[in-house]
Amino acid sequence: MSLKRSVVAGLVLAVTSTGLTAVSAFAQGEEVGGSGNTYFLSGTVDGGFNYGDSGDRVYFGDWDGDGVDTPMIRRDGQYFVRNSNSSGTADYTFWYGNSDDVVLVGDWDGDGVDTLAVRRGGHYYVKNSTTTGVADYEFWYGNSDDVVLVGDWDGDGVDTLTVRRGGHYFVKDSTTTGVADYEFWYGNSDDIVLVGDWDGDGVSTLTVRRGITYYVKNSTTTGVADYEVSYGNATDTAFAGDWNGDGSDTVGLRRPPVVTTPPASSKPANPGDTKNCGDFRTHAEAQAWFDTYYPWYGDIAKLDNNNDGVACESLP
């Protein structure tokens, strides 16, 4: 993605943001975590796509309300939104909150568009648009060190919070200050948990991940999994979303970069900074040149200014 730092003058606001998780598309709710700039989305043409840099902070959500969850990268307080799951640059950017804020994604007003909420301890600052500006409203829930999940637990189209304490979950069906509406237990206290609408009934529930196995449960009740599936590699970071707009969520994976060192015998001579994009007729030609030298010398000719591994993307 291009890292254009132009967009907005500095903001000194309490909060701002955008969300993730829509009526039909429930996604992650939290930062994806992990590293790598390659993403695989189950149930799609699974060749993977690239977005941003390996170290970027990433969220998934339905930013345009078309029912499909797509990535958004965060660099400090600036957000780079992409509305398709394909390699390319950001569609637009905005600013919200402070660089050290914890950010949640959800459809807080039920309009089908995911936006952000900033979390500061047990205090939440909700914004219902992915635009620069202050929060629309605030509320408190749980304790400052609680783990929080975002989902539409009652299927009314509005995302709210669940506090997780080990394998114990405290569900609240409104983004208002107050106690939980109900509780349940699922999995172990050290399990990785994903939130999604796995059966497309409009209600978010949990999936526990252990290695490459996902234990899916279609109700927020205490009990065992309804079924399990295996996907990807154990080293992948998993998240959830609706990748094809069918109303059901599936798993997505963020894959860490593979560090490969070509055999020494294949090492080409250092060409130096002798090429510009204008020296190539096509993107493919530039990419082939880039790929030949990159493993040894990096982006020696500066053909990949946005560091996404794609050289001279302006060429045909």
Ligand SMILES: [Ca+2]
């Ligand atoms: Ca979308």
Ligand SMILES: [Ca+2]
């Ligand atoms: Ca919304």
Ligand SMILES: [Ca+2]
């Ligand atoms: Ca709800």
Ligand SMILES: [Ca+2]
């Ligand atoms: Ca469901």
